[in-house]
Amino acid sequence: MKVTVIGGSGHIGSFLVPRLVRAGHDVTNISRGSSKPYTDAPEWQQVRQVSADRQAEDRDGTFADRVAALKPDVVVDLVCFTLESATALVQRLRGEVGHLLHCGSIWRYGQSLKLPIREGSDSAAEPFGEYGIQKNRIALMLQEETARGGLATTSLHPGHIVGPGWQPIGPLGNLDPTVWQTISAGQPLRVPGSGAELMHHVHADDVAQAFEKAIGRPEAATGEDFNIVAPTALTVRGYADIAAAWFGHAAVLETVSWDRFRENTSQEYAESSWGHLYRSQCFSIEKAASMLGYAPRYEPEQAIFESVQWLVDHGQLHVARPLGVPAG
Numbered sequence: 498m499k500v501t502v503i504g505g506s507g508h509i510g511s512f513l514v515p516r517l518v519r520a521g522h523d524v525t526n527i528s529r530g531s532s533k534p535y536t537d538a539p540e541w542q543q544v545r546q547v548s549a550d551r552q553a554e555d556r557d558g559t560f561a562d563r564v565a566a567l568k569p570d571v572v573v574d575l576v577c578f579t580l581e582s583a584t585a586l587v588q589r590l591r592g593e594v595g596h597l598l599h600c601g602s603i604w605r606y607g608q609s610l611k612l613p614i615r616e617g618s619d620s621a622a623e624p625f626g627e628y629g630i631q632k633n634r635i636a637l638m639l640q641e642e643t644a645r646g647g648l649a650t651t652s653l654h655p656g657h658i659v660g661p662g663w664q665p666i667g668p669l670g671n672l673d674p675t676v677w678q679t680i681s682a683g684q685p686l687r688v689p690g691s692g693a694e695l696m697h698h699v700h701a702d703d704v705a706q707a708f709e710k711a712i713g714r715p716e717a718a719t720g721e722d723f724n725i726v727a728p729t730a731l732t733v734r735g736y737a738d739i740a741a742a743w744f745g746h747a748a749v750l751e752t753v754s755w756d757r758f759r760e761n762t763s764q765e766y767a768e769s770s771w772g773h774l775y776r777s778q779c780f781s782i783e784k785a786a787s788m789l790g791y792a793p794r795y796e797p798e799q800a801i802f803e804s805v806q807w808l809v810d811h812g813q814l815h816v817a818r819p820l821g822v823p824a825g
Contacts, residue, residue: 498595500712501525501569503551504576505544506534508658509600512705513573515540520709525567527551535662535701555582561589568593571712575600578628583635591648596715598708601636601654603697603724603778604629612695613781616722626772636722643720651711651718653704656726656780657773659800660701661807664814668736670696670773671766674814677805680737681744682817685751689758692734692750694774697726700800703793710789723785727797730779739798743805744818 505514505526511534517524518540530548534541547567554560564572564586572594577583583599590597606614606621607629614620624633632654639650657666667676669688679686707725711718731739734750741748759767785791795803808814 498570498712499523499525499568500571500573501527501564501567502573502575503527503564504574506532507575508535508660508663508701509575509655509704509708511535511662512660512702513575513708514544516705516709517712518543520713522712525569527564535660551576551582555585558585561586565589565593570594571596571598573598573600573708573712577635579631580634580638584638587639587642587648587650591642595649596712596719597639597648597650598711598718599635599639599650599652600704600708601652601722602629602632603654603656603726603780604776605633605636605654606776606778608776609695609778612779614724614778615781616724616784621778640720640722649715649719651720652722653707653711653725653785654722655704656697656699656724656778658701658704659698659797659804661803663804664808665698665801665804666696666769666773668733668740669766669770670694670733671762671769673762673766677740677814677816680741680748683741683744683746683749685749686737687751687753687758687761688733688737689753689755689770690733690774692732692752694733694777695730695779696733696736696773697730697778697780698797698800699726699793700795700803703727703791703795703800706793707785707789707791710791714789717788721784721788723789723791724780724782725785725791726780726782727793727795727800728782729796731797733774736798736801740801740805743802743820744816745821
């Protein structure tokens with residue numbers, strides 16, 4: 498099939514595009530062309546590259562025309578963040594493309610109410626924050642579009658994406674590199690809240706696997722949405738303990754109030770921590786496993802270790818001690 502991937506040079510696309518080529522698909526990647534994929538796979542030599550500034554072309558009303566002009570059988574949209582952009586693409590591709598797959602986010606759900614969170618249930622509160630609200634609106638629009646007999650669509654909702662080449666969401670729910678320095682040195686780490694809050698990561702290649710399987714099973718995927726995460730989630734304390742063991746010692750944790758935590762970290766990192774830990778999310782992958790055959794290869798700590806090891810090896814993260822081999 499002819500598959501067009503929008504944003505294929507990013508986290509997910511770096512693994513998805515080579516997968517699709519190996520599966521025998523004719524792949525076109527639409528990206529800004531400003532960055533290289535995170536994986537240097539030989540399959541990229543067989544990929545047609547199209548350079549486009551989506552935001553600018555969305556404003557001009559020309560981006561959806563660009564996608565349609567490629568005459569793909571399947572479109573995978575990895576970088577759509579507003580309902581307006583998603584709607585414009587759906588309206589243009591209706592009747593011309595066989596299947597549109599959208600990358601959503603677990604933040605389409607708000608604070609967890611019952612665990613694990615399942616698709617289409619009352620397991621979580623309404624989303625909050627512009628990013629989560631928009632992702633939820635897009636997912637609902639896509640379901641309605643397909644239910645009305647329009648374009649065949651599917652939305653997949655990854656957790657906190659982890660992989661080589663970028664920093665993972667850390668034990669405090671943010672991207673603060675000093676957290677890793679503190680843990681590696683065996684120094685006390687100030688933890689806001691109870692430490693029992695949950696985060697649900699997923700390796701980028703497992704997300705790519707899910708998209709590949711959804712493309713291969715359109716009869717099962719059409720009109721559906723799926724949670725795409727690792728088999729298990731991590732608590733704050735559990736995450737810190739596992740990470741500290743990579744450096745040969747136990748975590749030293751100090752529970753503090755949110756007010757005190759905010760006093761000793763930047764506003765950006767504090768807001769990120771609150772956003773992740775307040776949601777405290779853990780998801781079921783039963784639907785994706787049963788309907789798509791989704792079978793994640795990575796436990797969350799394995800995916801995170803791979804990411805941290807890459808950052809250390811490439812001089813992008815400085816730690817006090819060498820990383821050891823993770824247990825298991």
